[in-house]
Amino acid sequence: MARTPGTPASKIERIPVYTPGGSRVKEEKIFVTVRVRPLNDAKDEQVWECNDNQTMQYRGDTTASYTFDRVFGPTSLTETVYEEGAKATALSALTGINATIFAYGQTGSGKTFTMRGVTESAVSDIYNHIRNTPEREFTIKISAMEIYNENVKDLLMPESGPLRLMDDPEKGTIVEKLEEQIAKDSQHLRELISKCEAQRQVGETGSNKRSSRSHQIIRLTVESRLRENSGCVKSFVAVLNFVDLAGSERVAQTHAKGKTLEEGCHINKSLLTLTTVIRKLSENKSGHIPYRDSKLTRILQLSLGGNARTAIICTMSPSKSNMELSRNTLFFAMSAKKVTNTAQVNMVISDKQLVRHLQKEVARLEAELRTPEPTNSDAVLMEKDRRIRQMEEEMEKLKKERDLAKSQLDELRKKIGDENQQGWNPFDSSPRRVAKCLTFSFSGQSRRNMQPLRQSSTAPVMLVQEIRKLEQLQQQLGDEANRALEVLQKEVACHRLGNQDAAETIAKLQAEIRDMRSAKPSAENKDVSSSETGPGSQTNLKEEITRLHSQGNTIANLEVQLENVQRSIDRLVMSLPTIASQMGPCSGVNMEKTGTTTPSSKSQSGKKKKALPLALSGSMNRPHLLRAPCSPLSSSRNAVVSPTNESDENRAPQPENEHNSNNNNDNTNTNTPTKSEPTPTKSESNTGTPAISGGDASSREGTPGSGYRRSSSVNMRKMQKMFQNAAEENVRSIRAYVTELKERVAKLQYQKQLLVCQVLELEANEAANAEDSGTENISAVQSSPNSWRNTFREQMQQIFMLWHECYVSIIHRTQFYLLFRGDPADQIYIEVEVRRLMWLHQHFSEGGDASPAQICGDEPSISISSSIRELKNEREFLAKRMNSRLTEEEKERLFLKWNVPLDGKQRKLQLINKLWTDPTDRVHIDESADIVARLVGFCERDGNVAKEMFELNFALPSSKKPWLLGWQPISNLLRL
Numbered sequence: 001m002a003r004t005p006g007t008p009a010s011k012i013e014r015i016p017v018y019t020p021g022g023s024r025v026k027e028e029k030i031f032v033t034v035r036v037r038p039l040n041d042a043k044d045e046q047v048w049e050c051n052d053n054q055t056m057q058y059r060g061d062t063t064a065s066y067t068f069d070r071v072f073g074p075t076s077l078t079e080t081v082y083e084e085g086a087k088a089t090a091l092s093a094l095t096g097i098n099a100t101i102f103a104y105g106q107t108g109s110g111k112t113f114t115m116r117g118v119t120e121s122a123v124s125d126i127y128n129h130i131r132n133t134p135e136r137e138f139t140i141k142i143s144a145m146e147i148y149n150e151n152v153k154d155l156l157m158p159e160s161g162p163l164r165l166m167d168d169p170e171k172g173t174i175v176e177k178l179e180e181q182i183a184k185d186s187q188h189l190r191e192l193i194s195k196c197e198a199q200r201q202v203g204e205t206g207s208n209k210r211s212s213r214s215h216q217i218i219r220l221t222v223e224s225r226l227r228e229n230s231g232c233v234k235s236f237v238a239v240l241n242f243v244d245l246a247g248s249e250r251v252a253q254t255h256a257k258g259k260t261l262e263e264g265c266h267i268n269k270s271l272l273t274l275t276t277v278i279r280k281l282s283e284n285k286s287g288h289i290p291y292r293d294s295k296l297t298r299i300l301q302l303s304l305g306g307n308a309r310t311a312i313i314c315t316m317s318p319s320k321s322n323m324e325l326s327r328n329t330l331f332f333a334m335s336a337k338k339v340t341n342t343a344q345v346n347m348v349i350s351d352k353q354l355v356r357h358l359q360k361e362v363a364r365l366e367a368e369l370r371t372p373e374p375t376n377s378d379a380v381l382m383e384k385d386r387r388i389r390q391m392e393e394e395m396e397k398l399k400k401e402r403d404l405a406k407s408q409l410d411e412l413r414k415k416i417g418d419e420n421q422q423g424w425n426p427f428d429s430s431p432r433r434v435a436k437c438l439t440f441s442f443s444g445q446s447r448r449n450m451q452p453l454r455q456s457s458t459a460p461v462m463l464v465q466e467i468r469k470l471e472q473l474q475q476q477l478g479d480e481a482n483r484a485l486e487v488l489q490k491e492v493a494c495h496r497l498g499n500q501d502a503a504e505t506i507a508k509l510q511a512e513i514r515d516m517r518s519a520k521p522s523a524e525n526k527d528v529s530s531s532e533t534g535p536g537s538q539t540n541l542k543e544e545i546t547r548l549h550s551q552g553n554t555i556a557n558l559e560v561q562l563e564n565v566q567r568s569i570d571r572l573v574m575s576l577p578t579i580a581s582q583m584g585p586c587s588g589v590n591m592e593k594t595g596t597t598t599p600s601s602k603s604q605s606g607k608k609k610k611a612l613p614l615a616l617s618g619s620m621n622r623p624h625l626l627r628a629p630c631s632p633l634s635s636s637r638n639a640v641v642s643p644t645n646e647s648d649e650n651r652a653p654q655p656e657n658e659h660n661s662n663n664n665n666d667n668t669n670t671n672t673p674t675k676s677e678p679t680p681t682k683s684e685s686n687t688g689t690p691a692i693s694g695g696d697a698s699s700r701e702g703t704p705g706s707g708y709r710r711s712s713s714v715n716m717r718k719m720q721k722m723f724q725n726a727a728e729e730n731v732r733s734i735r736a737y738v739t740e741l742k743e744r745v746a747k748l749q750y751q752k753q754l755l756v757c758q759v760l761e762l763e764a765n766e767a768a769n770a771e772d773s774g775t776e777n778i779s780a781v782q783s784s785p786n787s788w789r790n791t792f793r794e795q796m797q798q799i800f801m802l803w804h805e806c807y808v809s810i811i812h813r814t815q816f817y818l819l820f821r822g823d824p825a826d827q828i829y830i831e832v833e834v835r836r837l838m839w840l841h842q843h844f845s846e847g848g849d850a851s852p853a854q855i856c857g858d859e860p861s862i863s864i865s866s867s868i869r870e871l872k873n874e875r876e877f878l879a880k881r882m883n884s885r886l887t888e889e890e891k892e893r894l895f896l897k898w899n900v901p902l903d904g905k906q907r908k909l910q911l912i913n914k915l916w917t918d919p920t921d922r923v924h925i926d927e928s929a930d931i932v933a934r935l936v937g938f939c940e941r942d943g944n945v946a947k948e949m950f951e952l953n954f955a956l957p958s959s960k961k962p963w964l965l966g967w968q969p970i971s972n973l974l975r976l
C-alpha cells in the first residue's frame with residue numbers, strides 16, 4: 001500500500017495532534033523512494049532513467065523497470081526529496097508515532113548528502129510545529145551513535161567507549177548508557193547534530209573521498225503533553241531516527257586494503273543482514289527474522305516490521321560503471337516496499353505527571369474525608385437503597401390506582417355533566433350552594449374555635465363508586481387472607497413436633513384459622529363503573545351505605561381475627577427454639593440470623609409479653625409465598641398434614657444420642673440444651689445454613705420428627721435442621737404477611753370512615769337545604785382568593801387545635817402541614833381533615849373509647865388513652881431516629897435552641913417531647929414540622945406527588961400506629 005507522498009508545505013505548519021484515546025495500531029508499508037544522484041563524471045554513461053516520478057528503468061529495457069513510492073531524478077533537490085519522501089514520516093514523531101528515515105545505497109551515491117538535508121529540514125519543521133502548538137509542551141532529546149566495525153559508539157560522548165546493547169521487554173533493544181541531551185531549541189539541536197557528525201568515522205574509498213565508514217543513527221526523542229492546566233496526564237512519546245548507512249561497496253572494486261578492507265567487511269556484513277531482514281520481512285513476517293545477526297538490525301528492529309513508520313531513501317548513481325550496485329540497491333528497495341510495519345501512537349504517563357495527578361487525587365480524597373457522608377456504613381446504604389426501591393414500588397402502585405381513579409372520575413364527569421343543571425356540580429369551581437355544616441356536640445374551648453364546614457365536593461354518585469371500590473378491596477383482602485392462611489395451616493403442621501406449649505399454640509392457631517376462613521367476606525364483586533349507580537341517586541346511596549354497614553362486621557372480624565392469628569403465630573415462632581433445642585445440638589435455630597430473640601425459660605412457659613419484631617412485610621414476595629413456601633417440606637406437605645400422622649408427630653422428638661440424657665432428669669450435663677436452657681450453643685447458632693445432601697430423600701420420608709427418629713446420621717440431622725429452619729422462616733413470612741393484611745384492613749377502615757362522614761354530611765345538607773329552601777347564598781369564603789386565604793388560616797388553626805387535643809400523630813401533622821399550604825386545590829383536604837378531627841374530638845369528649853365511624857360497627861376503637869400511648873411511641877421512635885438523621889452538631893444546636901439541658905438524661909426524647917406542643921404558636925409549629933420532616937425524611941419539594949398519594953390514602957390518625965398511616969407507605973415507616 002503506497003502512502004500519499006509527502007505533505008505539501010502549506011499543510012504541515014501544524015500537524016494535527018491525535019486525541020489520546022488508546023493506541024490505534026495501523027499496518028502500513030515502508031515508504032520507499034529512490035534518489036538518483038547526478039553523474040560523478042560527465043564522461044560516464046547514464047544507464048538509468050526516471051520515466052515518471054515513480055519508475056526507474058534501465059535504459060531502453062522496458063522489462064527492467066522498477067516502481068517505487070517516489071523516484072527523484074539526478075536534478076532533484078534534497079528539499080523535494082524531504083518533502084515528498086520523508087517529511088510525513090519524520091513528523092509522525094510529533095504525534096507519538098515512532099519514525100525512522102534511512103538512506104541506503106552504494107558508497108558515494110549521496111546518502112550522507114541526502115540525510116543531512118533531510119535531517120535539517122525535519123528539525124526546521126519540528127520546531128515550526130512546536131511553535132504553532134502552544135497548548136502542548138514538547139521536549140526534544142537527542143542521542144547519537146555510530147556502528148563502526150560492529151561496535152556501538154556514542155557520538156555525543158565519544159570518549160565513553162563501545163556501548164553494550166541490552167534487551168528491554170518493553171522498549172526492545174536499547175543501547176546501554178547512551179548519552180541523551182535535551183535540545184533547548186532548534187539551534188541547539190543543530191549544533192548537537194553537527195557535533196555528532198563531526199565524530200563520525202570517515203575514510204576514503206575508491207568512490208568517495210570522504211566515505212562514511214560507519215552506520216550513523218541520530219535519534220531524536222519527541223515528548224509532548226498538554227500543558228499544566230489540563231487534567232490530562234497522558235503524553236505522547238516517540239523516537240525519530242535519522243539513519244545514514246555506510247555505503248555498500250564491492251571490496252574488489254574499491255581495492256581496499258588493511259583497515260579499509262576490515263571496515264568494508266563489517267559494513268558489508270551488517271548491510272547483508274539488513275538486506276536479509278528486509279527480504280525475510282517482505283516474504284514472511286511470521287518466520288524467523290535474523291535481527292540479532294547485526295547490531296544495526298538489532299538497533300533498528302522496531303523500524304523494520306515493528307512499531308514505527310519507516311521511510312527508506314535509496315540512493316544510486318545512474319552511471320553505467322555502477323550499474324550492478326545500482327541494480328542491487330533497486331532490488332533492496334523492491335524488497336523494502338513489501339515490508340509492513342505496525343505503527344501506533346505511544347502514550348505514556350510520566351512519573352512526574354503521575355505523581356502530580358496522584359497528589360491531586362489524594363487532596364480530593366482528603367477533602368472528602370473532612371466532610372464525610374452522613375453515614376459510611378455500607379449496610380445502611382444498602383438498607384436505604386432497599387427502602388427507596390420499596391417506596392418506588394409503592395409509588396408506582398399508587399400512581400396506577402390514582403390513574404384508575406382519575407379515569408373513573410372522568411367518566412363520571414361525562415355522565416353527570418348534563419344532569420347538574422338543576423343541582424350542584426361537584427366539579428364546578430364556583431359552587432352555587434352554600435354548605436350546611438354538620439353539627440357536632442362540641443364543648444368548651446375547642447367548640448368555640450370550630451368553624452362551620454362547607455359543602456363537601458363529593459357527589460352521591462362518587463360516594464357510591466367509592467363504596468363499591470371498598471367492597472372490592474374488602475373482598476380482595478379476605479381472599480388474600482384465606483390464601484395465606486391455607487399456606488400457614490400447612491406450614492404449622494410442620495411444627496407439630498414438640499412440647500405442650502407449642503401444641504397448644506398450634507391448636508389455637510388452627511382454630512383461629514378455621515374462624516377466619518368461615519368469616520370470609522360475602523360481598524359480591526361489584527362493578528364500580530356500573531351504570532346502575534346513577535348520579536345523584538340518593539336512594540342508591542342509602543342502599544349502598546346500608547349494605548356497607550351491614551358488612552361492617554366482616555371487616556371488623558377480619559381485623560380482629562388477623563390480630564389473633566398474628567399473636568398466635570408470634571407465640572409459635574417464640575416456641576420454635578424450644579422445640580429445636582429439644583432436638584439436640586444440631587437442630588438449633590439461628591435466631592440472630594432470623595431476627596428473633598432467644599426466649600427465656602419464662603417466655604417459653606407461655607408468659608411472653610413482648611411480641612416478636614416483625615419481618616419486613618413490604619419486602620415480601622407475596623406470589624412466592626402463596627405459591628410455594630421455601631421449605632423442603634413443601635414437597636411432602638400432604639404427608640405432613642395427614643391427620644393419621646398427627647398423634648405421632650405431636651410427640652416430642654427423641655434423638656438417639658440424647659435420648660438417655662433427656663430421660664435422666666438428674667443428669668448434670670449442663671451443656672446439653674434443654675428447655676430450661678434454650679440459648680443455642682455455638683454449634684447451634686452456626687447451623688443456619690441448611691445442608692443439601694440427602695435432602696430430597698429425607699423429605700420424602702415424612703415429618704422431620706419421624707425422619708429424625710429413623711436415623712441419627714449427620715445428614716439426617718442436617719435435614720432436620722433444614723426442615724425446621726425453612727418451616728420457621730415460612731411461618732415468619734406468613735406472620736409478616738398477616739401484619740401487612742392488618743395494615744391494609746386498617747386503611748380500608750379509614751376509607752370507609754371517610755365515606756360514611758361524607759354520606760352523613762350529604763344527608764345533613766339535604767335536610768338543611770329543605771329547611772332553608774335554598775335561600776343561602778354562596779359562602780363568602782369561596783368568593784375570592786382573599787377570603788379563601790382567611791378561611792384556610794382559620795381552618796388550619798382549627799386543625800392545629802384539634803390535632804393537639806386529639807393527640808394526633810406528629811408525623812401526620814408534619815406531613816399535612818407541609819403539604820397543604822393554602823393552595824385553593826387543598827380545600828378538599830383541609831375540609832376532610834377538619835371533619836375527621838371533629839369526629840374524633842366529639843367522641844373523645846363524649847367518653848372516649850369510640851371510633852369516629854363506630855356507626856358502621858366495624859371500626860377499630862380509638863380512645864384518648866390509646867392515642868396518647870401511640871403518640872408517645874411515635875415520639876420515642878423519632879427520638880431514636882435523631883442519631884441517624886442528625887449530626888452531633890445539629891443535635892447540640894437543637895438542644896440549645898429548645899432548652900434541653902445538655903447534661904440531662906434522654907435529651908433526644910426531651911427534645912421530641914417539646915415538638916408540636918403549642919398549637920397557637922406558628923413559629924413553634926414551623927420549627928417542629930421542620931425537625932420531624934428531617935427525621936422521617938419527608939420532602940416538601942415533592943409535594944404534588946405526595947398530595948396525590950394523600951388523596952388516595954385518606955390518611956387519618958390511626959388507633960393502631962398513628963405514624964404509620966398517611967401517604968408514607970406503612971411498612972416503610974414501620975421499619976425505619
Ligand SMILES: Nc1ncnc2c1ncn2[C@@H]1O[C@H](COP(=O)(O)OP(=O)(O)OP(=O)(O)O)[C@@H](O)[C@H]1O
Pocket residue numbers: 036037038074105106107108109110111112113114205208210211212213245246247248315
Ligand atoms: N544529489 C547530489 N547532488 C550533488 N552532489 C551530490 C549528490 N549526492 C552526492 N553528492 C556528492 O557526492 C559526494 C558523495 O556523497 P555522499 O558522501 O553523500 O555519499 P555517500 O553515499 O554518503 O557515500 P558513503 O557511503 O561512502 O559515505 C559528496 O561530495 C556529495 O556532495
